[in-house]
Amino acid sequence: MTKCPHCRHSYRYKELLPFSWRSRIGVVCSNCNQTSYLSAKFKKQSTIIAVITPILIFSLNVFEVPIQLMFVILLVFLCALIFAQPFWVRLSKEEEPLW
């Protein structure tokens, strides 16, 4: 699991899960009370995934997948991304610019 960049304390899953919807605020470490932010590398990886999503939608449309099935596939894809994010998130001490 991801560690605090300030004190190397291992975050628990439920501490990292809010990064999925409040990444700009940061997460306060329960051990050292310092705020950690998403690393620039992780933000770039997230951007790539955001680009893949419309490609996935287009691909499903090309193969004439029914809209109900397409909705279910996208919902599962989105849930998998949100709930898997704490396992691959990388943090930094300061908010790093994307470029």
Ligand SMILES: [Zn+2]
């Ligand atoms: Zn810490």
